[in-house]
Amino acid sequence: MSFQFTPDNKSRLDDLVKKYPNKQAALLPALWMAQRQNGYLSLEVQEHIANELGISPVHVHGVVTFYTMFKQKPVGRFHLQLCRTLSCALCGCEHIVAHLKEKYKLKEGEITPDGRFSLELVECLASCGTGPMMQVNEAYFEGLTIEKVDLLMQKLMKE
Numbered sequence: 001m002s003f004q005f006t007p008d009n010k011s012r013l014d015d016l017v018k019k020y021p022n023k024q025a026a027l028l029p030a031l032w033m034a035q036r037q038n039g040y041l042s043l044e045v046q047e048h049i050a051n052e053l054g055i056s057p058v059h060v061h062g063v064v065t066f067y068t069m070f071k072q073k074p075v076g077r078f079h080l081q082l083c084r085t086l087s088c089a090l091c092g093c094e095h096i097v098a099h100l101k102e103k104y105k106l107k108e109g110e111i112t113p114d115g116r117f118s119l120e121l122v123e124c125l126a127s128c129g130t131g132p133m134m135q136v137n138e139a140y141f142e143g144l145t146i147e148k149v150d151l152l153m154q155k156l157m158k159e
């Protein structure tokens, strides 16, 4: 079945578009809304948004592939995005990554068989002063240590 916004989201999108000087300017919030509804932005979803906003699918795809906040394939119920950029690298993010891979069997770019976790290494998440850090869904976890990661993972495994 092809992607359609829910009636609520469609009405929200219509309201949103009115706040911008042109439809194209509403692209980022439209993509975000679609991702929240669908879980990720398949090519079909991207094409739907392109049609809704009257812009080319190639332009939409360019935006989707530029921002790591937009997902092009399904992610786990808890999507772990670990920052690997300079400040976090200097604070030892590679130890956190290695720990997540070894102890919890997470693989970069993959979802665990139970669908609970997925892991992605991303560039700076603008929390450079509190590295190493990661984003889990929409929440930030900063100043990570192996112990903090274990506590967080235990909590997430129970939810």
Ligand code: FES
Pocket (backbone or CB within 6 Å): 083, 084, 085, 086, 087, 088, 089, 123, 124, 125, 126, 127, 128, 129, 131, 133
């Ligand atoms: S370098 Fe990791 S948040 Fe900026």
